[in-house]
Amino acid sequence: MPVVDVDPDELRELTGHDEKSDDDLRADLFDLGIEFEGWSEDDEMQLEFAPDRLDRLSVEGIARSLRYHYGDDRGVYVPSTNSPEWTLVAEQTPEERPYITGAVVRGLDFDEDSLESLIQIQEKLHATMGRQRAKGAIGVHDLTMLKGEAGRDSTGKSIRYTAVDPDEETFVPLDSDEEMTPREVTERHHMGADYAGLVADMDRYPAIYDEIGLFSFPPVINGRRTEVSEDSRDLLIEMTGTDQWTIDHMCNILCYSLSARGAQIERVTVEYAEDAPGEHAGRTLDRPDFSTKTKTVSHERIESIVGVGFDEETVIDFAERSGLDAERTEIGDDELAYEVEIPPYRVDVLHPLDVIDDIGRAYGFNALEPEYPDVSTVGGRHERSRLEDAARDALVGLGFEDLLNFHMINEEENFERLGIEPGDDVVGGGRPVTIAQPYSEAYTILRTWALPSLMMVLENNTHRAYPQHLAEIGLAAELDESENTGIAEHRTVGAVLAEAEVSYEDARARLQALAGAFGKGLETPPTEHPAFIPGRTAVVVLDGETAGMIGEVHPEVIVEHDLEVPVAAFELRLDALR
Amino acid sequence: MKLPRAQVAVLKTADANEYRAITDVATEADLQSETATGAAFALAEEGLVTVTEETDESITLTEEGEQYVAEGLPERRLYDAALAAGADDDPVDLGTLIGDAGLDGDAVDIALANFARKGYGTVDSGEVAADPDAGSKPDAERVALEAISEGEGVADALAAVLGDDSQTDAEGVLDQLERRGLGDRTESTIRRVQLTDDAVTALMEGVEAAEEVDQLTPDMLTSGEWRDAEFAEYNVEAEAEEITPGTEHVLRQTANRVKDVLVGMGFQEMQGPHADAQFWINDCLFMPQDHPARTHWDQFALSEPDQIDDLPDDVVERVRKAHLEGVGEDGEGYHSPWELDVAKSLDLRGHTTSLSARYLSGYQEGELDPPERYFSVEKVYRNDTLDPTHLLEFFQIEGWVMAEDLSVRDLMGTFTEFYEQFGIEDIEFKPHYNPYTEPSFELFGTHPETGELVEVGNSGIFRQEMLDPLGVNVDVMAWGLSLERLLMLMYGFEDIRDVHGTLCDLQLLRDVEVVY
Structure with missing residues (x-):
């Protein structure tokens, strides 16, 4: 189960609840299914939770859940985004890793804690949704260090995701002073070697270029040139992987966290070349994709699963307190139901039943009176x-x-x-x-x-x-x-x-x-x-x-x-x- | 007067004028000493004898003690050699003296330690200086050793050799001998017996032995001889020889108790393969093939054989579709690859939910007709670290209820009822996540002894993505629990390895108390 380290002071600040003691926070988190496991060496709370709510992999995500829990926020929240200026071009990408997504984030004001939080959420996303970077890998870059290649339309700036001969190109990787080829990075860079297995079977390695040259070698390591520091104000985020949906949602979760830190999200254009591998060849995507989705949830089903009767307003209230929006609708023969809107950071909602679980949690499952089922069967041994x-x-x-x-x-x-x-x-x-x-x-x-x-x-x-x-x-x-x-x-x-x-x-x-x-x-x-x-x-x-x-x-x-x-x-x- | 034979013998051998040791009486009367003692106490009850008790302390020499009687104490030998070499004037090399004294091995250390303790002289930088006055008298420990060896009183011997004031110190000398491992002191109770006036009168009037019988035999029963027999008294308080009864293993007992409870609650028992396709173990449970849980649980994959021959095509197709596209109008699937080869690969089952999947699909025992309740208490396998609370193989209690419109309250009611049978009350439900249930709950119970809150199981209502492909269109709620966890709660075992597996301790299993 994922564990995140959270500074309780930061949590108080991000939730706007200075008055909460550490013990209060622990009790409130337990109500959300987030368990306090102990204190880290840096006096941070180690919080463990089940691997469904991956949007809680950061202090910002946990603060958001708490604000809903406290009733400070209600309903679906989608941050505003600016129009794209940058384009991510995918051209002759490696077949084994065909997809890319990303975002530009502006106006950050990092301090030591918020930079650490950014690093932690990347690690946690890699470990979970990213399947140790095999399925999705994140690269975060200082935007000012990038020089866009001339875009296809003359106004834009672009970077290019492609594949290179592992021995032909060189760059200086993070945590190093030395020019290395991608192959050399996998062979002798202390961080690069950990992920060598992910590219071992590839003839040509994934690489991302700007006008100056190669600056990222996903999923192994970034280049040193674009390294993010406390002075960085504008970032370019790129994510590559084997599944577009997965990296898009990793990107959503990361962007929501940075937005909670006061940053402005700027969309990018993802442009797949006509002959790019994967299912998006020739298509242009607008990312991050903050569109919401809806599930139709039957009122009767909510009642039958939770085991108590609800009126319509209560269901809508519980949905809003879970960060969802619910609107009355009908299905079949005038059966009461709800169109429930799901925000783009929720990766766990696959079926209407998942919404019912949210409503049950908002009601408080522990408030239910146990009842022995009135079902008669005959028992016996094999x-x-x-x-x-x-x-x-x-x-x-x-x-x-x-x-x-x-x-x-x-x-x-x-x-x-x-x-x-x-x-x-x-x-x-x-x-x-x-x-x-x-x-x-x-x-x-x-x-x-x-x-x-x-x-x-x-x-x-x-x-x-x-x-x-x-x-x-x-x-x-x-x-x-x-x-x-x-x-x-x-x-x-x-x-x-x-x-x-x-x-x-x-x-x-x-x-x-x-x-x-x-x-x-x-x-x-x-x-x-x-x-x-x-x-x-x-x-x-x-x-x-x-x-x-x-x-x-x-x-x-x-x-x-x-x-x-x-x-x-x-x-x-x-x-x-x- | 008629008395049992042993009592007659004691009565005739004991004296009216002096107390005689019962052991002496027994020897003279040709009785076992325990028999004579028993007889004496029986006679005392009748007022025919009086019995006195005193505690006697005796000391015997150890092998080492005997050796010093023969050879002399090592430190004294060193001292004698030192004097012979003139060490009372000038220090003499230790090595030379050891040779002169004929000491070797442990005796050297013993000699040096006691040499200093007794003030025979000093040893400094490998040279020995002897105090000529220290050895003017015989060594008290030596005197005591010889006295014990000769069977004489230690205190008397010390007094004879060293003068009266040394008598008071006999106890100290004996302590020292025991500390040095030269003698063993033991305590014994000496009982003495003397006839009372009543006994003298009885003896004069005549006392005879009743016919005594050791063992009741078939012959005696058929002949009627038993009517005249006097049965020898046994020491009925004595411990008998230990026997080891045949016993059912404590974990089996616990499993059977669980089975009884579940059968009583209307559950039918399931069974099925221990080595099974991942399809039944994971895919049917809506676990995406790249889900970390499939590795987190670290299930044992098999290398030989490595694939199941055959899976039901229609179920496979529906499961595949559920993984890729989801179930229901606005259901979604996983964004993970799904390969038939992975589904067909064989594992040792990491949970018995594989049995539930087989039964729910109708593949195992044919179509089910709801309502149904099923359970199993069977082994599961996890590639984990062995420690006091984790085994690579353990028993999982698996149970599920299949009926229309089941709710979370039904789930809670079922568990509350089940756990109460084991004295675990106040079950708490913590909302949780499992890939195959929604809602899901971890169950916590209060330990009946320690009052501690412990996790006792995991539960939930099976997801549509699990049930639809298996062809089930009613609700199914399910739970799983480690039998060993229940055992540890019920019996207080601390290390499960003592109980389950080839490292088990037979004595521990023999000593387990019955729980019912």
Whole structure:
């Protein structure tokens, strides 16, 4: 979940509520679903919230939400914008990253805090909507350091988004004094190298030019020439990415934040060349696009979801207190509904239900009286789960301590330490389901049988009193092409008897009792298995069907697990008891 | 008078004129000492004997102590060697003296430490100076060691060798021996027994032993012999041998309790694959394929096998469309790529909502006919860091209700009812965000013991973008909760690894108290 660092003094200033104490702010933020996680080293509040309201990724965004919450602001707010002077031309752009958007922002008066806030919101947008810059990357530049190329109409100024040979062009990147090629930046610039992976597969790298030359290498790094400082008053924002909607909305969120700092937003013209890749070839866009959208929300649906009755004025009031505008309308046969207008910074509203959630939050969900639903159904257990429980009860009655082990294990524990190999035609020898990027070397496959887990428990409990009669009913799995998932999953019944004097017969006696409890005829014809002592190993046959095996565990396996007592064991498929 | 055999034996062996130790009585009467003690107390109850108790302290030598009896104390050997080398006049090299005294290993350190303590002299810069007067008397510790070895009284021996005033210090010498690990002191209770006048009278009148029986046998029952038998008394207060009963694992017990509660509330149980297509795990839940949650949750992807063979085409197409275009007249989709290959790739399920998706689609058990309630208590897998409260595998309690016009209040009422069954009251609902529910709520409950507010689950009403593609046209509200979290609340476990998995501690599992 996103966390933003917010200076409470700034929050008081931006909301216009000097009288709020830190505790007041924390309580008010909690009401919005924003949780105080602690104080940062710089005495800022660390605020965490769910990743839907990305418009709250800055102190300005959080202040806006609070002002609505306090009732200081109502309804949709759209800042005014000036007509475009600058043009962003997209020409021979890289196919992997075809889109660009942007804005010009004028009249900023940065101080240390507001500049830091600008940096933070960029980072947060990159981490969330921008998917670590893969989907959208932001570049913010000092406008006075840019010299526009002559626009297509002679009055305008333009910059050009294009693709370059990674070795042919040079520029001085941020945090460096050295002229480097884009490839050199990805290879040895301390910040550039972090994002090298995003361009690694590209033949030609993304680049943005003005009249003077290359000044930005998205999504990796900006040039030093246009670096923003506290003295910067006018900015050019450009965003490139793989999806126009995403970068347009990242731009909206950023522009709303800067506007809240008193800046004037000036639109830009985005001009895609006729042969530009992507879906906008030959089109001209006016950005940022602050147009609102509407959702039609049924009154009855609001009432049925929240579970209480509302009158029309209340719904409209709650919408306005959420920063939305609602207007009465009708759908179908005179059914009361609302046209709800959504501001351009809201990226989370996909469906009318999302508006209902806003209205519910404005009403206060915690004010609702819980009510047990008047719906009658018949409950019951699944057959497999009843069978499993019956078998477990029988084992417990036979004196076994029921265990619960992990289904994940590694090859060494599952195979090697039991003396078998994947693909062996013995119990446990199935080919294992393998995990692609395991977190831990201890858990790399799904177990093919339960005996290895039980042996591990014995191994870890040699200091505990014997006898240790352990049993487990749990999942085992192996590759099986005849299954839809390619995996045969089954429940296996594993049992071990470990104590100073124990033999095959002790295991056979318990297995007999288990089989008998389920009305199964038991036969145990001799067999061989590397994990068991030859001559003391048998197949478990229930009602004529092979179900598993039983035997005395081989001393080699016992010693391998650092045990000093003999172990007798059996393992069978749960479904054989059916 | 008829008495049990052991009591008769004690009565006949004890004396009317002096107190005799019960251990001596037992030896003479050929009884176990515990049996004789038991008999003596029984006789005392009858007023036939009086029993006295006193505490006796004895000391035995350790191996090291025995060794010093034979070889002498190391510090004294060093002192003797020093005197022999003339160290009472001029300091002598320590190394030489150690050789002369035949000391090695730990004995060197022991010698040096005690040499200084006893004022035998000083050791400075590797040279030893000895005080000729210090050794004029025998060493008290040595005297005590020898006395213990010979079975003589330490205080008496000290008095004999060192003069009367040393007697008072015997306790100090013994403490010192114990500190040095040369002797072990133990305390024991000595009981003595003496006959009362009543006993003397009884003995004169004649006392005989009743027929005593150790074990009731089938023979005795059938023959009727038991009628004349006197049953030997057992020490019924003594602890018996420990046995380990068969027990159901505590987490299973908790799972079963949850299942009982849910079945009682009208829920049917679901089941389905642990390894499943991301389609059922994520795509059906309206999670965009590039959503950070798909990596944040760090689900285990499989390398072998890596794809499901087959998905229901119609459901796939509707899910794809919901992701790209949204659902409903003014619904919107995600601005994220959607690939069938990603949907078909296999993961270990990160939540059992994959089962809910399978059931809701009708793919698992056929079309559902609302109203319905379903649940599962099954394992889920997350590629996370193992720590006391997080496992790579844990159980998720999943539940949902499918009916017309469900509201947030119904959701709240269901959870309030469910959690009350586990003593967790005052459930609080915090509005939250999930890609697949709207509205969504995190559930917090008050810990019954600590009063702490803890997160107990996550819930919501499934989004249209999830339900429409699955062919569901009524409301479905759902929730998920970690079973282990509930277990820790109910039993107060602090480290879940002690309970679940191959690192489990059998003793801990054996010691778990029953909760019902």
